[in-house]
Structures are given as structure tokens and as C-alpha cells.
Amino acid sequence: MRALPAGLPQPGGAMIAAPRRWFTSDRGIAVLLALFSAGVLVGIALCPDDVPITLAFLPLVIAVLMLSSRALPWFAAYVLVVLSVASVLQESWTARTAISVVLMYVITLAVIVIARGRRGLSVARMRGESMLVDLRDRILAQGEIPVLPDQWLVQSALASAGGSAFAGDFFVATGSDRGSRIELVVVDVSGKGEGAGTRALQLSGAMGGLVGALPADRFLPAANDYLLQRAWEEGFATAVHVSVDLASGAFELRSAGHPPAVQRHAGSGRWQVLRAEGPVLGIVEDVAYDAYRGRLAPGDSLLLYTDGMVEEPRRDIELGIDEMMGAAEALLRHSWDGLADRLVGAVGSPDDDRALLLVHRRP
Known part of the structure; x- marks a missing residue:
């Protein structure tokens, strides 16, 4: 097949690039983490003794690193809902489990408050750090x-x-x-x-x-x-x-x-x-x-x-x-x-x- 002239999109190029951009965007990351949270709820409902409730908190930890401060409060609110449902599905409670759930609620609320205070940045923590590194390298390049x-x-x-x-x-x-x-x-x-x-x-x-x-x-x-x-x-x-x-x-x-x-x-x-x-x-x-x-x-x-x-x-x-x-x-x-x-x-x-x-x- 003859290649198209330079400057024109190659067949299938946009179709390949679009999913890659979607998976690394706020929306794509949030959807993947939300699906993981939903899977945790299913696991707790089916096997409450084998799936710890703390696993529902893991997506928020990843979201703090990967999502921008614009999307993070909404996902943290979703995590609050997931924790509430997981608490209802939880059958056996111990003092340690109760303390863990309370701490997860408090940390999630703190994430919402802090993220809303950083909304002017609109960048994720890891992306923000990479931007700072790039700025530092530009100083050194001079x-x-x-x-x-x-x-x-x-x-x-x-x-x-x-x-x-x-x-x-x-x-x-x-x-x-x-x-x-x-x-x-x-x-x-x-x-x-x-x-x-x-x-x-x-x-x-x-x-x-x-x-x-x-x-x-x-x-x-x-x-x-x-x-x-x-x-x-x-x-x-x-x-x-x-x-x-x-x-x-x-x-x-x-x-x-x-x-x-x-x-x-x-x-x-x-x-x-x-x-x-x-x-x-x-x-x-x-x-x-x-x-x-x-x-x-x-x-x-x-x-x-x-x-x-x-x-x-x-x-x-x-x-x-x-x-x-x-x-x-x-x-x-x-x-x-x-x-x-x-x-x-x-x-x-x-x-x-x-x-x-x-x-x-x-x-």
C-alpha cells in the first residue's frame, strides 16, 4: 500500500492514538479506578470473609497520584459512596475494622477539602512534579x-x-x-x-x-x-x-x-x-x-x-x-x-x- 504524503493522518493512526490518550486522561483513569472499586464491592458481597474492606480505599490512593485536582474531589466523593456500601455489605465487624473504616472516611473527606483548595492547578501530583522537573531542567539548560x-x-x-x-x-x-x-x-x-x-x-x-x-x-x-x-x-x-x-x-x-x-x-x-x-x-x-x-x-x-x-x-x-x-x-x-x-x-x-x-x- 502506498503511504500517504507527509502531514496527512495515516489510516488507523487516529484510532490507535485516541485510546492511548483516553487511558491516560482524567476520565479514563477515573473510569478504570471506578470499575476496580465496583469489583471490590462485588467481591465483598460474594466473599465477605476473603475480601477486606480496606481494599475499597486503594483506588483513592492511586487517584491522589494520577488525577488532577479538578477530577479528584468527584472521585473521592464516589469513594465515600463505595465505602458506605461496603460497610453495609460487611458482615463481621471487629474493633480494628471499625477504626479502619472511620480513618478511611476521615482521609477521604480530607482529600476532598485539600483537592478543592488546589483546583487552580488542575494537574495531578505526579504530573505537577514532572512539570517542576522540566522547569528545573530548563533553568539548567540556560x-x-x-x-x-x-x-x-x-x-x-x-x-x-x-x-x-x-x-x-x-x-x-x-x-x-x-x-x-x-x-x-x-x-x-x-x-x-x-x-x-x-x-x-x-x-x-x-x-x-x-x-x-x-x-x-x-x-x-x-x-x-x-x-x-x-x-x-x-x-x-x-x-x-x-x-x-x-x-x-x-x-x-x-x-x-x-x-x-x-x-x-x-x-x-x-x-x-x-x-x-x-x-x-x-x-x-x-x-x-x-x-x-x-x-x-x-x-x-x-x-x-x-x-x-x-x-x-x-x-x-x-x-x-x-x-x-x-x-x-x-x-x-x-x-x-x-x-x-x-x-x-x-x-x-x-x-x-x-x-x-x-x-x-x-x-
């Missing part, structure tokens, strides 16, 4: 390092407060000028962990579009304007932006209230703190950010990081920077492989989000 010439090495590492999957720190990386430059941004959104994760997602998307579309000197002012327009209650963020010429090693560094970057000079083996001043993002209108201009010679390195790497309660930030540089120097004696991950694991506060970006020009 920081994927583009392909670079062999003489350049860029590594990034991120650790969130308390080991959470979401953090307020993130990276943005992109090439510009047809691959002759690389633009790198490290951002620290106010807050930490899950509380800052949603703001980080929105801001990372905006910054990912701005950094590649604007000249280096206009990026931070544009990001500042964006944050001011959002008018978040915790609407500020710090950021450091570096634009590196991959041919010469020359770079421009700008900071918005961010901890200073540090550069390691391979010739002397010394670390230099690079001061680039500027106000935090989202506080003041019409601000300008001064640039620190330098050059990465062969063998030199540059570290960009967030305050979680160097700040601890009751300790001066300068001491934290010194500790980080000392740890980096000690780790350099082993190898460059995975240095960013090892450094994030070695220093900083586990109670705060930590992010580190390492730029190294190989000798």
Missing part, C-alpha cells in the same frame, strides 16, 4: 556551555540549600560574534532553595534572550529594567557578567552587587580580586555598570561565584574569599577535571545556594 576552541575550558557547578532540586542561583552561557566571544553570567536571585526557584526560572529565560542579543555594556541595564517591571516582593538579584574574546583572551567584567570575581595569574601563581562595582538588579532605575577590563593569558583562570561560596554568619566575606582561593589552589595540584564540582563541595555554606563558574585558558 547554563550549558557552548562548544569552545580547544585552548578554552569552562566548567560550572551548582549546589542548592539543603540538597533541594531547586535553587535561586543559575548560569547563563552563550556564544556571540559568530563564536568569537563567549558571554557568561552568574546570577543569585533573592531567597534560596524552592522559594527562589520559580523566580530563577523566569529570570533565566529573560537573561538567556538578552545576553546574546545585546552588546555587553547593555546587558545588565536591560536585566535591571526587566526586574523593575516585574515588581516582585523579593524582586532583586545580584549578577556578574563576563564577555571573553576567545582569540586574545581579553575580557570585560561587570557586576551588579555580586561578590567580586577572582583571577589566577599563571605566571606568578597569585590570585587577584577583580573589583567591578554596580548596584543590585531590580532596585534602582537608570543605572550604569562600570566594566573591569583585563586579559586571560595562557594558563590563567577566572572564577565567578555566588555569595553562598564565601559568606557565612559572623564571618567577613573577605575571609571567605581567601578561603575559597586557598582551596582552589590546593585542588589545582591534582587536575583541572571536575575542579568546579570539587571546589563547590569543599567550601561554602550547605545552608545556602552555591554556584561557581570556572574559566580557564589552557597554556
Whole structure:
């Protein structure tokens, strides 16, 4: 049989796809669970001693995971009816059985109340978690390092407060000028962990579009304007932006209230703190950010990081920077492989989000 042209539905394709979509929809899942509940009632009626009444509660457990908050209250109400009928059919009662039935009634009513309070989401718990994971992956995707010439090495590492999957720190990386430059941004959104994760997602998307579309000197002012327009209650963020010429090693560094970057000079083996001043993002209108201009010679390195790497309660930030540089120097004696991950694991506060970006020009 000759295939139909591309773009036209193949024979039987819609007939196959439709049942698959039905089985995974709220209606399909609810119908299957309702049939299971009905089967439990039949089993209790025919074999009351062999089918436990608690089996009628199992569909609700599955429904909590699979159904959206829009469909879940209706199915929970159906489960209440099933439990009532099962209680009538139950012939032998013990104290344990009575307590179990009461608990099932209470939990089912609680499910109805909680689900009605979450109706604005209209997604199932498992689907909602998968959406959050997808959003997190989109944040991380903004920081994927583009392909670079062999003489350049860029590594990034991120650790969130308390080991959470979401953090307020993130990276943005992109090439510009047809691959002759690389633009790198490290951002620290106010807050930490899950509380800052949603703001980080929105801001990372905006910054990912701005950094590649604007000249280096206009990026931070544009990001500042964006944050001011959002008018978040915790609407500020710090950021450091570096634009590196991959041919010469020359770079421009700008900071918005961010901890200073540090550069390691391979010739002397010394670390230099690079001061680039500027106000935090989202506080003041019409601000300008001064640039620190330098050059990465062969063998030199540059570290960009967030305050979680160097700040601890009751300790001066300068001491934290010194500790980080000392740890980096000690780790350099082993190898460059995975240095960013090892450094994030070695220093900083586990109670705060930590992010580190390492730029190294190989000798």
C-alpha cells in the first residue's frame, strides 16, 4: 500500500492514538479506578470473609497520584459512596475494622477539602512534579556551555540549600560574534532553595534572550529594567557578567552587587580580586555598570561565584574569599577535571545556594 504524503493522518493512526490518550486522561483513569472499586464491592458481597474492606480505599490512593485536582474531589466523593456500601455489605465487624473504616472516611473527606483548595492547578501530583522537573531542567539548560576552541575550558557547578532540586542561583552561557566571544553570567536571585526557584526560572529565560542579543555594556541595564517591571516582593538579584574574546583572551567584567570575581595569574601563581562595582538588579532605575577590563593569558583562570561560596554568619566575606582561593589552589595540584564540582563541595555554606563558574585558558 502506498503511504500517504507527509502531514496527512495515516489510516488507523487516529484510532490507535485516541485510546492511548483516553487511558491516560482524567476520565479514563477515573473510569478504570471506578470499575476496580465496583469489583471490590462485588467481591465483598460474594466473599465477605476473603475480601477486606480496606481494599475499597486503594483506588483513592492511586487517584491522589494520577488525577488532577479538578477530577479528584468527584472521585473521592464516589469513594465515600463505595465505602458506605461496603460497610453495609460487611458482615463481621471487629474493633480494628471499625477504626479502619472511620480513618478511611476521615482521609477521604480530607482529600476532598485539600483537592478543592488546589483546583487552580488542575494537574495531578505526579504530573505537577514532572512539570517542576522540566522547569528545573530548563533553568539548567540556560547554563550549558557552548562548544569552545580547544585552548578554552569552562566548567560550572551548582549546589542548592539543603540538597533541594531547586535553587535561586543559575548560569547563563552563550556564544556571540559568530563564536568569537563567549558571554557568561552568574546570577543569585533573592531567597534560596524552592522559594527562589520559580523566580530563577523566569529570570533565566529573560537573561538567556538578552545576553546574546545585546552588546555587553547593555546587558545588565536591560536585566535591571526587566526586574523593575516585574515588581516582585523579593524582586532583586545580584549578577556578574563576563564577555571573553576567545582569540586574545581579553575580557570585560561587570557586576551588579555580586561578590567580586577572582583571577589566577599563571605566571606568578597569585590570585587577584577583580573589583567591578554596580548596584543590585531590580532596585534602582537608570543605572550604569562600570566594566573591569583585563586579559586571560595562557594558563590563567577566572572564577565567578555566588555569595553562598564565601559568606557565612559572623564571618567577613573577605575571609571567605581567601578561603575559597586557598582551596582552589590546593585542588589545582591534582587536575583541572571536575575542579568546579570539587571546589563547590569543599567550601561554602550547605545552608545556602552555591554556584561557581570556572574559566580557564589552557597554556
